[in-house]
Amino acid sequence: MKRKVTLKQIARELDVSISTVSKALRNSAEISDDTKQKVQAFAKLYNYRPNNIALSLKNRKTNTIGIIIPEIVHHFFSKVIRGVELVANKRGYNVIVGLSNESFSKEVINMEMLANGSIDGFILSISKETLQQQDYHHFNETMSQGMPIVMFDRVIPEINCDKVIVDDFKGAKNAVKKLVDQQCKNIAIITTKDYVSVGKLRTQGYLEALEEGGITPKAKLILKLEDTFNFEEHLDVLEKEIEQLFKSNKKIDGVFAVNELYALTAMKVARKLGFKIPEDIQVIGFTDGVLSKHATPALTTVSQHAQQMGETAANLLIDKLEKDFNEEEEEQFQTVVIETSLVERESTK
Amino acid sequence: MKRKVTLKQIARELDVSISTVSKALRNSAEISDDTKQKVQAFAKLYNYRPNNIALSLKNRKTNTIGIIIPEIVHHFFSKVIRGVELVANKRGYNVIVGLSNESFSKEVINMEMLANGSIDGFILSISKETLQQQDYHHFNETMSQGMPIVMFDRVIPEINCDKVIVDDFKGAKNAVKKLVDQQCKNIAIITTKDYVSVGKLRTQGYLEALEEGGITPKAKLILKLEDTFNFEEHLDVLEKEIEQLFKSNKKIDGVFAVNELYALTAMKVARKLGFKIPEDIQVIGFTDGVLSKHATPALTTVSQHAQQMGETAANLLIDKLEKDFNEEEEEQFQTVVIETSLVERESTK
DNA sequence: TTGTACGCGTTATCAA
């Protein structure tokens, strides 16, 4: 079990100095062709590769991006990672993943762990608990130490950093507009409590689409669910909530759900209650998941273009990392909005 | 934009030596309480944290695990990552992710990149292209440099390393046995070409279950699909293949599919052809995905316990990393088999 | 009780 070969070992073996070896390997003009040949041949034989850690220490640059997400078993987030990884690799960076598991403390710990020299910058989406507690000191501290952050999807307007977001408002509005155009008169929305920024924005889009369609929004058609509750594991609770919605509003003919699970559950409950989709009730979800495509009927959705979000975030971050610090007068932050698109499937007419 | 504070800066500021600061922070008995207090207070004020990279270089240990997977937008793999991350974090390690995208060259490049000092060991699942080409030099080279590898799911028997696998054979056999017990007489299997080891093993399980059930396997009930082809994006091709299977074998009353997509597509096609599930045809899939749970009807599956695989792999790797090298005479490799379990839903009686 | 020196692996600068 041989260790990785180092410059020092090559130097000793060939009876030259370390710096000669280093220069020879980088094809420096200072070194004679003779020595270069000798060194390079030896290095090749022993498969020499510079040690990344040593380079990181010397250059004070790790060429590694940290990505902190609330959950990885989730199509949206795994697609974002794929996008980040794609761009990162292309531009010579590695990606190190931290999961907050929607917990504030895990988010903080993970970030501190990585911020101590392991990475050059963060790409992250804020955990629900953090959003709820509104404690953002760790973001500000990280940035004040000169480590850039790019936030995506779940972002905070008050924090000064690059952001990549979906146009939640417009995406929701277009979706609901579609329902209005299809002659739906009683359109319900299944959404989250307002502290989840995306839930709030999507609700606003819903409201505006109704207004523009000449429909007066009704409070009882707005179902706001506590999103910290783990519905994935307690589907029955979710089903009851939605069943209640349908039962107390028998004229519902359209549903806009702010995520995939809500949408699918709505379809399931509706069917159970004897409604036909899309004949009696049309349903649209807001998601990038796989469930929609394979559901029966296949769900019409607002696509978020998750991979593109990841790519954009990675490019923003790396651009910042590689920017020449001299030329910039004032630090500039951008917010890139990724346009959504409506993917029409079978749950709408 | 202040940089991260280092021992050196604290030393200069307090007019003591670097090592005094270092010792004071680690609460060494050598240092006077007075100095300790002073140093610790200052460190706290400036939020001093040791630089991970420097520690890695010094200790020749990064406390980071590299995980290489073929694809991240996939429930099985993302669940494995979650398992790895969970254990890794608990034991003080970070996780750095590399995607091979099912490509041999990307797998090699990614591994080389990480093997040069960035990580202490690998957890990986082999790409399809690598399996097909049967070129495993990069695994052997990595290990010969003293970097341990734990393979999961897609493994190679000939390679000497720790492995975590699912009992594909038994899982498949149990599933098919279930169909036999339910009085299915014409059970088809939708599987992959044999170079994907899991496909092969699952096919063998299928065959043995039939034998034991007193059913003679028929070649025309075995559909082997080219798995390098991207069915997810060309679903119509997959549908045609399966439709063909049903049409030329009208008596099919049971289907065992080696993955989620095949199973769902089989259900879809069967329904299209007028069959009822599970009345006319019962279907079982082999997967850990979400689609199964939310499909209509919900799909009975062989669960692989992906997260547990990840946890097991991480524990194996870290155990090896932290093992005292003196006490070991001969390097021992283990293969841990994770038992599958049959999750019965609505697609079987 | 404090400080000096060294080494982890690399590169850049300067001296020989």
Place this chain on the structure above:
DNA sequence: TTGATAACGCGTACAA
């Protein structure tokens, strides 16, 4: 053309 030295940030054995 080659080599010695310093530096990146840290911890520790040893000297003062």
